[in-house]
Amino acid sequence: xxxxxxxxxxxxxxxxxxxxxxxxxxxxxxxxxxxxxxxxxxxxxxxxxxxxxxxxxxxxxxxxxxx
Numbered sequence: 001x002x003x004x005x006x007x008x009x010x011x012x013x014x015x016x017x018x019x020x021x022x023x024x025x026x027x028x029x030x031x032x033x034x035x036x037x038x039x040x041x042x043x044x045x046x047x048x049x050x051x052x053x054x055x056x057x058x059x060x061x062x063x064x065x066x067x
Contacts, residue, residue, distance in 0.1 A: 008051065 002010070020028065056062065 005051070012050075 023031075
């Protein structure tokens, strides 16, 4: 049985796959060729960070151990 976070990651990957499939061949090629030229951190999705930031925005009084 998957955790809620694993389900969230699967759903996010589905959105990314669907979006990528909607792009034309030229767009995908340009994006793919530019990966190595992109700054560190760009194009790399850390789903946990996205979720953490959203949670913090919605729950500003929450204290996180790593903060």
